[in-house]
Amino acid sequence: MSRPPSSKSEAAADAHVTLPPGWTKEYSKSQKKVYYYHHKTNARQWHVPTVTEAQNPQLAAERARRKTLEESAGGNTEGSSNSNSNSNSNSKSNLGASHTYGYHSRKLNNWLKAHLIKTKGKPRGNVLDLACGNGGDISKWNILGVKNYVGVDVARVRLEEAQRRVEGFKGLRFERWSFFKVDLGEEGLEGRVEECRREGGKSVWRWTGGDFRIGFKFDVVSCQLALHYMMQSKEKARNCFKTISDNLREGGTFIITTMDSRYVLERLMGLGGDLMDGKERVIEIGSEGLCSIKVPGETVRRIFSRDEPLTSENWYGLKYEFKLLDTLEPGAGAPPGSNVSVDLEESLLPLELAKSVMEEYGLVLQERLNFSEYFQKHKDDCTDKVDWRNMNVAGVEGNMEQTEWDISRIYCTAAFKKVRGAGGSAAGGVGHISDKDFALGLMRLRKIHGAEAVNNMSREKKIALIKKL
Incomplete structure (x- = not known):
């Protein structure tokens, strides 16, 4: 607030x-x-x-959620490498936040992302951070020692916060950094984008025409707690996968954290009753509405239908409403609803079905783990900077409430590898076009249809029109 x-x-x-x-x-x-x-x-x-x-009020609310999840859980990843400094910082943070129900689960989420970045990232490599928000993961990439960092988000206000975070960071190891304002699901990374670069010792925002051109492919593409917002439709999802593949080098890694569709399915089945009756189902986690997943009757019907089963072609748009409270009641003097951490509509990403679509773009699933599984697998292979014991996740061995542990089980992590010879096919079978032909075609399209109209087109529509020129 x-x-x-x-x-x-x-x-x-x-x-x-x-x-x-x-x-x-x-x-x-x-x-x-x-x-x-x-x-x-x-x-x-x-x-x-x-x-x-x-x-975009929904996005504004989502950015507030990400700030809660990332900044309040940031702990030792932002500060000095000195363990005493980290301990003191964590203790102070704990005094202010431990009263919230999600405190330890947010710390667990933050540790998991730090560990994921450390193990899947590449020191001295190039990283593309999609839906980077206010830069909550910048310190993690800096600790890894990446060479070039590029953050992409749809909200300029958050990118400006991320820019200030980079500029004020002590011991920054990036040789090059930039931020781009662009809507991943709608535009890909081509078209008219707003860019922040370091020029003459100052950070300058300017518009750049044509494609998103950074001059290199990325070793790692990361999308944390946001990919489910791109799954609203087939077009958005495929635009997203295509963009990721086009900007990821062969052999590179794509890492995500998102809602675990297996958990949602398991909980829906546990509710019992006739799942085809068209009625809304509510998955309650904790007491008194602390955390809930509200699944519309149509989504439930689509998930469990035998007449029209879900396939790799029709799984898009499985909508639900996710709500998470920090406390059961607003604090003293706070306005109504200020205790709400998340209250948004999202869409499931069922990787069992989506992985075949992602493979069309060369993104092959390597590992998928629920947050609880990830912790059990990796809790003993930590270093000082990503040791859960130093990041206020100690509750997982006693202090974390069962409700917090249950909330963590909502999410999963997944890692994909970019393989050779894929990523050229666009959505709907439009086919591949070279970067040069695409750039030349865009220039002609803008003369015919106008720059604004072309910029609002999907990549698939642009390619289809270019092929007709």
């Missing part, structure tokens, strides 16, 4: 602002302050909604 207006002039300015659609002005009796509420996403904030938040 951002701070409330600190002066009468700020409050007066707020009073005369026309709010974007979906936002309303509310009043907190306990704080005696005005706050702003978005009814669709349950986002709550003290400051007047920005343009970015107005355009």
Whole structure:
């Protein structure tokens, strides 16, 4: 939650602002302050909604969730390599956060990502961090010692936070870094993108025409707690897989953390009853609505239908609503709903079905583990910088509540390898086109249809039109 207006002039300015659609002005009796509420996403904030938040309130809420998951769990990965400094930092963090139900589970999530990056990343390599948010994983990549870091996200406000994080980082080991504002599911990484680069000792944001051109392929592509937002449709999913493959070198690694569809299926089956009755099902984790997965009747029907079983062609758009509370009630003086960590619509990524589609783009599944399985497998092969004992995950051997452990089981991690000779086929059988022909074709399309219209097209549509020129 951002701070409330600190002066009468700020409050007066707020009073005369026309709010974007979906936002309303509310009043907190306990704080005696005005706050702003978005009814669709349950986002709550003290400051007047920005343009970015107005355009995509769901994304604004998701970025707030990622900040909670990443920053509050950041612990020792942000600080000095000195173990005493880390211990002191963690102790202070614990004093402020241990009252929340998800504290240790967030610490476990953070340790897992740190370990995943250490073991799957490449020192002195090139990394593409998709849906990087405010840069919560930058310190992990810096500890690994990657040479070139590129962060991509749809929200400029978060990229600016990530930019400031890099600039203020002590002991930064990146030789080169940049950030790109682009919608992965809609555009791929081509078209008109906004880029932040270091120029003349300053960070400069500018628009770049044509394709996303960084000058090299990546050794690792990472997408943490975000890939499920690209699975809303076949087109979005395939755009995403194509973009990842095009930017990953042969032999490179793609790593993800996402909702574990096996867990959701297991819990749905455990609810019993007629799963084809079209009724909504709610998976409760913990007591009093602490964590819930609300699955619409249509999604349940699609999952369990025998007449129209799910296949590698029709698994897209398996929607559900995920809600996670930090505490059962808002803190003293906090506005209603401020205890909500997550309340968003997501889409399942059933890797059993999706892996054959991903293989069309050369992305071959190497390993998939539930968070609990990952911890049991790797808890004893840690180094100082990624030792769960130093990252306030100690609760897993006594202090972590069963509910927190259950929440961690919601997620899984997966690693893919890019193999030779794949990644050229576009969605819907459109086929491959060389980078040179694609760039030349884009120039001609923009003259015919206009730059804005072409930039709003999917990659598949662009290729199809270029082939007709």
